[in-house]
Amino acid sequence: MSSGLGCTMPSDATIAGYLSSSHAASATQMVGPNTACTTQWAWGTANDGSGKYCVCVLKPGQYQESTTSWFVWDCQSQWW
Numbered sequence: 001m002s003s004g005l006g007c008t009m010p011s012d013a014t015i016a017g018y019l020s021s022s023h024a025a026s027a028t029q030m031v032g033p034n035t036a037c038t039t040q041w042a043w044g045t046a047n048d049g050s051g052k053y054c055v056c057v058l059k060p061g062q063y064q065e066s067t068t069s070w071f072v073w074d075c076q077s078q079w080w
Contacts, residue, residue: 019055021080027053033075034059046075053078 018041031037031044037056046052054075 019079024053024080031073031075034072037071037073040071044073046073050075052076 027043030047042056052075054073
């Protein structure tokens with residue numbers, strides 16, 4: 001989100017559930033932003049020291065990061 005208006009949760013209840021703060025405790029692995037991942041909706045924390053949370057998602061506009069996965073880590077500041 002670059003417009004400065006802030007982010008809102010998706011209107012799809014299933015997707016919003018995957019992004020809810022209740023999953024933050026599962027963010028135990030350190031990951032690189034926009035690097036390949038294989039388990040959609042997995043959580044991690046950014047390995048760059050920024051303190052951002054990351055979720056493995058199919059990110060629109062992102063090129064395939066590996067030969068086996070279209071998913072990448074999307075890292076954002078705490079959104080809840």
